[in-house]
Amino acid sequence: MTQTRRAFLGTASAAGLASALPLKLSAQDALQMALVTPSPTADVGWSHTLVEGASAAAEAVGGELSVLENIAEGPDADRIMQRAAANGAGFVILGSFGYMNGGLQLAQRYPQVSVLHASGYQVAPNFSPFAAKYYQGTYLMGMAAAALSKSGKIGSVSAFAIPELITSVNAFALGAQAINPEIEVSVVWVNSWFDPASEREAAQALISQGCDVMFSNAQDTPSVIALAEEAGVYACNLNSSMQSYAPNYYLGVVGTDWAPFFTAQARAHLEGTFEGANYYLGIADEVVYVDDWNGDIPSEVMGRIDDRLAAIGAGEFNPFTGPLVDQAGETRIPEGTTMTDQEIQGMDWHVAGVTTPLPS
Amino acid sequence: MSPLEFILAGTLAAATPLLLAALGELVVERSGVLNLGVEGMMALGAAVAFIVSYHTGGHALAFVAGALAGMGAALIFAVPVLMFRANQVAAGLALGILAGGLSALFGRPYESLTVRAIPKIEIPLLSDLPILGGMLTQDGVVWASLAMAALMAWAFRSTRLGWRIRAVGENPAAAHAIGTPVLAIRAACIAFGGALAGLGGAYAATVYTPLWADGMIAGRGWIAVALVVFGTWQTGRVAMGAILFGALSIGELVVQATGIAIPSQALAALPYLATIVVLALISSNRARMRLNSVASLGEPFGR
Numbered sequence: 001m002t003q004t005r006r007a008f009l010g011t012a013s014a015a016g017l018a019s020a021l022p023l024k025l026s027a028q029d030a031l032q033m034a035l036v037t038p039s040p041t042a043d044v045g046w047s048h049t050l051v052e053g054a055s056a057a058a059e060a061v062g063g064e065l066s067v068l069e070n071i072a073e074g075p076d077a078d079r080i081m082q083r084a085a086a087n088g089a090g091f092v093i094l095g096s097f098g099y100m101n102g103g104l105q106l107a108q109r110y111p112q113v114s115v116l117h118a119s120g121y122q123v124a125p126n127f128s129p130f131a132a133k134y135y136q137g138t139y140l141m142g143m144a145a146a147a148l149s150k151s152g153k154i155g156s157v158s159a160f161a162i163p164e165l166i167t168s169v170n171a172f173a174l175g176a177q178a179i180n181p182e183i184e185v186s187v188v189w190v191n192s193w194f195d196p197a198s199e200r201e202a203a204q205a206l207i208s209q210g211c212d213v214m215f216s217n218a219q220d221t222p223s224v225i226a227l228a229e230e231a232g233v234y235a236c237n238l239n240s241s242m243q244s245y246a247p248n249y250y251l252g253v254v255g256t257d258w259a260p261f262f263t264a265q266a267r268a269h270l271e272g273t274f275e276g277a278n279y280y281l282g283i284a285d286e287v288v289y290v291d292d293w294n295g296d297i298p299s300e301v302m303g304r305i306d307d308r309l310a311a312i313g314a315g316e317f318n319p320f321t322g323p324l325v326d327q328a329g330e331t332r333i334p335e336g337t338t339m340t341d342q343e344i345q346g347m348d349w350h351v352a353g354v355t356t357p358l359p360s
Numbered sequence: 361m362s363p364l365e366f367i368l369a370g371t372l373a374a375a376t377p378l379l380l381a382a383l384g385e386l387v388v389e390r391s392g393v394l395n396l397g398v399e400g401m402m403a404l405g406a407a408v409a410f411i412v413s414y415h416t417g418g419h420a421l422a423f424v425a426g427a428l429a430g431m432g433a434a435l436i437f438a439v440p441v442l443m444f445r446a447n448q449v450a451a452g453l454a455l456g457i458l459a460g461g462l463s464a465l466f467g468r469p470y471e472s473l474t475v476r477a478i479p480k481i482e483i484p485l486l487s488d489l490p491i492l493g494g495m496l497t498q499d500g501v502v503w504a505s506l507a508m509a510a511l512m513a514w515a516f517r518s519t520r521l522g523w524r525i526r527a528v529g530e531n532p533a534a535a536h537a538i539g540t541p542v543l544a545i546r547a548a549c550i551a552f553g554g555a556l557a558g559l560g561g562a563y564a565a566t567v568y569t570p571l572w573a574d575g576m577i578a579g580r581g582w583i584a585v586a587l588v589v590f591g592t593w594q595t596g597r598v599a600m601g602a603i604l605f606g607a608l609s610i611g612e613l614v615v616q617a618t619g620i621a622i623p624s625q626a627l628a629a630l631p632y633l634a635t636i637v638v639l640a641l642i643s644s645n646r647a648r649m650r651l652n653s654v655a656s657l658g659e660p661f662g663r
Contacts, residue, residue: 040574042472188616205617208366
């Protein structure tokens with residue numbers, strides 16, 4: 001059951017918000033699950049993958065899922081998640097970093113409720129942050145991008161300059177360099193998760209600078225992908241496949257599948273074994289996957305990508321293994337050293353080969 | 361394509377949604393009414409136009425539908441404001457929230473779908489010019505919006521209708537005394553402003569970024585409201601302001617794409633800073649402030 005809160009406010013604000021929430025006090029024992037997402041759930045994108053994962057988990061444990069979509073971060077979200085818990089939700093998934101403080105308060109106030117929180121860093125006994133190791137997939141996508149780039153310039157339209165997205169660009173650049181050491185990656189930060197017009201302008205700006213592969217880094221709308229098809233350049237993105245928007249020029253997707261993780265956590269909640277921990281999940285956890293590869297990628301490169309994929313999955317290869325040099329030419333990670341998960345999750349510098357300076 | 365060429369080519373299209381909405385708001389404010397619901401009216405126009413375009417595959421009908429949707433929303437605002445002398449700020453904000461909510465509701469099944477944009481018009485010879493060629497290759501709506509700006513500037517300066525609108529905004533009591541139908545003119549201006557806001561939204565959702573996503577207007581309605589002040593209620597200056605904002609929004613991204621070391625946030629804030637500076641400048645001189653602003657803006661009229 002889904003309900004757009006804004007739509008509801010618009011049409012029937014007089015009826016009061018409480019009745020707007022689809023959570024019902026039900027006498028039955030089914031686990032009440034609530035998912036709060038920052039953007040509207042479309043057929044593609046970040047919120048979409050969360051809904052898919054949460055629905056699968058609800059089905060697996062016989063729970064009832066309420067999706068509260070398009071909830072602005074801040075006091076609004078705090079009130080809505082409190083309301084959900086007060087109405088009997090026992091398992092709450094918060095789909096955005098900005099829900100962290102409100103989510104922590106919720107966890108403290110309702111110790112019997114288990115909370116999963118996307119891309120945060122705070123942990124409490126009943127509050128676990130979770131994030132995807134996108135970088136494992138973007139490294140592979142970078143390899144494919146470099147193989148198809150004729151100009152040697154790749155562009156990325158990125159949301160916010162936060163470590164999660166900085167690492168996904170860095171790994172993308174490292175993967176591209178594995179195929180073509182001379183490749184350059186330009187980044188435009190649009191400072192929004194959700195502004196189709198700016199994303200489109202940013203992609204056009206990059207293409208005008210000679211970039212002939214686009215990496216839509218955590219943009220929740222297909223505008224970069226659709227533009228790439230129009231402009232005849234290859235494009236890839238995160239979270240869910242947008243192949244239908246660029247049937248000819250879709251490079252591939254670094255996807256996330258949250259169903260196994262959410263299901264395991266919901267089960268743990270029911271069995272009383274839920275424990276707060278920081279979950280940083282990747283290819284080996286079957287959360288991150290790569291798919292929908294473009295047929296134009298040379299088979300020799302495809303073979304190397306498959307090898308790397310297997311090595312990453314087996315834990316034998318990590319893109320963030322030294323020597324890693326930053327944009328100023330300084331060696332940040334010496335040869336033979338691999339960055340820890342913690343270091344990767346806090347990465348605030350670009351590797352050499354990314355030409356755009358990081359906004360400070 | 362050089363960065364300059366790219367900025368020139370992209371500016372007019374980026375400015376068009378702002379220009380249409382700002383021209384609409386200009387007419388409303390010139391008649392003495394402040395409608396702060398532009399963001400919502402644009403969103404509603406965008407959603408309705410997208411839906412029509414998605415089902416018919418065409419654009420003419422979509423633009424008509426978007427304009428009607430914006431006009432309909434504006435008339436909801438006109439009733440309390442004109443008939444019951446309600447506070448215009450409160451009513452405008454309420455309209456914005458209502459229309460934004462309606463756009464989300466109507467657009468729900470169309471989230472992230474796409475439509476085909478209208479092609480740009482190649483002008484023989486001119487479109488092949490170096491540097492300026494890209495700027496002169498635009499779709500018809502861009503040219504129509506600029507023509508609308510010119511038409512409005514002329515109307516305010518030299519037509520009876522324009523003078524009557526200005527009179528109603530400057531001194532409604534005097535206008536009423538000489539027999540001008542104040543409320544009827546204000547209602548027509550509000551409807552016209554809503555239609556233009558709807559058109560701006562329609563352009564954003566079916567031509568500029570031919571896809572629907574809830575929240576895609578992303579503050580452009582508020583920029584349009586700011587532009588009217590920025591342009592000190594002069595049509596030409598409002599149009600220049602819209603084009604300047606368009607150029608800045610493109611320029612910010614180009615600067616990043618070319619790797620120049622300027623913080624992107626600072627660039628993104630530039631248009632807003634410019635608005636504040638202009639506001640401070642025109643407010644600092646009382647005489648100039650009185651000369652330019654609409655005297656009875658925001659004041660209800662009636663017996």
